Amino acid sequence: MFLTNSKGSLENRRNKIYKILINGFFIAFAVCCLIPMITVISISISPEDDIMKFGYQIFPKHIDFLSYKYIFAYPKQILNAYGVTFFVTIGGTLLALLINSMAAYALSRKQFEYRNPLAFIVFFTTMFSGGLIPWYILITNYLHLSNTIWVMIIPSLASPWNMFLLRTNFKAIPDSIIESAKIDGANEMYIYYKLILPLSKPALATIGLFFSLGFWNDWWLCLLFIDKSGLFNLQYILYRMMANITYLTSQMPLNLGLVVDTSQIPNESARMATVILAAGPMLFVFTFFQKYFVQGLTVGSIKG
Amino acid sequence: MYKVKRTLLLILCMAVMLTSLLTACGGSENATNSAAAISSSTSAETSTVAQETTLPEVKLTWYVLSNSQPDDALVFAEANKYIKDKINATVEFYPLNQGEYNDKIKVKLAGQEPIDLVFTSSWLNPYNDNIAKGALLPIDELLDQYGAELKASIPQKYWDMVKLKKIGDDKAKIYGVPNYQIEASVNGLAFRKDLAEKYNLVDAINNMKNYDDLTPILNTIKENEKSVFPLIDANLTPEGKYDLTTEAYKYASVANGIAGATIDIDTFKVAGLDDPTLNATELKLAQIRRDWYLKNYIDKNAITGNVDLEPYKKQGKVFAYLLGACKPGVEIEEKTKYGYDIIAKQTRAPMTSVGQVTATMNAIPNSSKNPERAMMLLNLVNTDKYLYNLLNFGIEKTHYTKIDENTIEILKDSKFNPSMAWALGNQFNAFVQKGQPADVWELTKKLNENAISSPIEGFSFNSEPVKTEIAQMTTTGLKYDKIILNGAADPVKTIEKRNKELSINDNWKKVAAEVQKQLDEWKAANVK
Secondary structure (H helix, E strand, O other): OHHHHHHHHHHHHHHHHHHHHHHHHHHHHHHHHHHHHHHHHHHHOOOHHHHHHHOOOOOOOOOOOHHHHHHOOOHHHHHHHHHHHHHHHHHHHHHHHHHHHHHHHHHHOOOOOOHHHHHHHHHHHHHOOOOHHHHHHHHHHHOOOOOOHHHHOHHHOOOHHHHHHHHHHHHOOOHHHHHHHHHOOOOHHHHHHHHHHHHOHHHHHHHHHHHHHHHHHOOHHHHHHOOOHHHOOHHHHHHHHHHHHHHHHOOHHHHOOOOOOOOOOOOHHHHHHHHHHHHHHHHHHHHHHHHHHHHHHHHHHHHO | OHHHHHHHHHHHHHHHHHHHHHHHHHHHHHHHHHHHHHHHHHHHHHHHOOOOOOOOOEEEEEEEEOOOOOOHHHHHHHHHHHHHHHHOEEEEEEEEOHHHHHHHHHHHHHOOOOOOEEEEEOOOOEHHHHHHOOOEOOOHHHHHHHOHHHHHHOOHHHHHHHEEOOOOOOOOEEOOEEOOOOOOEOOEEEEEHHHHHHOOOHHHHHHOOEHHHHHHHHHHHHHHOOOOEOEOOOOOOOOOOOEOOOOOOOEEEOOOOOOOOEEEOOOOEEOOOOOHHHHHHHHHHHHHHHHHHHOOOEOOOOOOOOOOHHHHHHOOOEOEEEEOOOOOOHHHHHHHHHOOOEEEEEOOOOEEOHHHHOOOEEEOEOOOOOHHHHHHHHHHHHHOHHHHHHHHHOOEOOOEEEOOOOEEEEOOOOOOOOOOHHHOOOHHHOOEEEOEOOOHHHHHHHHHHHOEEOOOOOOOOOOHHHHHHHHHHHHHHHHHHHHHHHOOOOHHHHHHHHHHHHOHHHHHHHHHHHHHHHHHHHHHHHOO
């Protein structure tokens, strides 16, 4: 009696210690993840002088929205850029998922006779590329895509890496499911749309996230192909703004005989403000996708 | 089954609609653009019928090295009205900043896109490479025919300096128009004026002849001003000169100061590690710096990494520092930036080099459909004060106010102030900004005239035959240079150690022999 009782309390105590340790570890870990984020926010609302004097602070000594004012001085441009980026990200991700999953599905089916040569052709492009300039000439002179919104979507639609990832995922779906659907009278489109896609939701979500991050963060395509300021995306606008600030606050204009009053130009704080503007929306998207990641881990276990 | 088909059909329909919608948008935009262009062209034509009847209307594209501004569209429209009147052309300006310029223009030139004007220079969108690739048009004839004014506005010696011979051509040609401005580099030192006056150092500063004369000045500051460092970076003469006067310096390095690549320009002989004058100077400078280091003239915390001088200057924590460009008006510019009056002292004769003259140019690409018009535009922008200032400072009263005929003040909330006058054209046409000396351009021109160019100008050392030696010596340099330049260790021993390392495998001697060989060949071909 005594023995069991003490053993029970010992176990309880042990559990408690474990719990404290584990919780403590994860709290510490979470804090480590949060601190950089908080610091970024703090710097973005600190006056430039404070950053010069005290360095980066976790909590700002004074609050000053100069950098946001500087960036949003002409809100039309930024809002327009947000619009372009949202369109490209959403439209691009959906189209990319559609195209890659269709290709992956075809290549995953054993009934498709030429799947291996075709897969090789796709694979081949990952090893060799035509080079920047031929690619540029193709897009501008033959496809005439420059200065259209599509140039930010189409060149990155087909992604061999993600396509093969999806194909491997589709291959893991037992053939018997497809066969039984066929016996029930389903055609290929129906199987793809009603069976394969829903069964691969976690994989699609993962790859969708890759794609959306790619589209969201891209400024290179915009730099190369877009001249019209109305089609600039968010990352590119922020990039230009930062380049502008860096130039004005550097030694260079002075050496070249120009007079610039730099006291009203935020530098470090503006840098951090652009980080927040650029990364903020993606944080929400990530939490939305997160549930699929968790699902992705458990899907296999439920089926046994 | 039916439901699936319907949904798929719906998706397809939506995709098609979306595509057509977007293409329609793009199309209509083009349509309105061209409509606007047509209407503006007709109005302009009627106004200039008498003047330019022979010139057909054209559209030019100019990728300007600039920083895009909120009021770009407004200013460019205004500029176009003016250009239209003058040369009956509409110019599409695309401002690109320094970070993106190379990436964007490289592919455009390679893709033979019809561009009419680009920025090119020794450091961005490289002039030499572009010529080698055949991307730029030789403009000698165009200049004579359509740019006579422009040609006359820049001294002939600078035109000669931008001339280059393309492989396969029989003579050198001009491929770009230099943006005429300060064409000489001048090194100097800056001293905080308030402190210099407080301790009666102004005369001492002005009469300074060499490095040793600096020591008592720095000492006064060290002893009296506890919160100010006399120096942050002890390397006040990048070329290793002991004299702080404006006389021409005898030595020139052709490979980033690598041992064995320093040339005595009087005799055209390499001065190596065994050159007594060079060695004595280095040791003398190193000992002075060691002395400063031991006396705590330098912020010892700052020399461990790469020092960013800006915070020190902004907070007024440094008394003396190196001025990269010690030119007319520099005092006011430094004051605008850091809030302190300074005394600027030149420490080297102004030097002109090809690198300096080609540092900022505009050129006509080979792919241009209207090179004649592009030249006319270049001519206009370089010789017409109104247009040049419009593109620099914007519209009067909207972006700046005039104080007198030539002086302006930029409005505080100006939505157009790219601050890129140096990349656009002849800077001597620019308005003087409030704060600059009224005669800043005359002074700069005088400085240009007084500038000397090195006798070995035009000689470029091909390091390929000795690249292993140079790589090894660069590593050695990285190890010791910072120590020697800041006096962080005993100079005699450190220099001895370094020289021993540089002499491994006769490295520096091999480099010296190669430099001498190439220099002799170059001299035989170029110096009469």
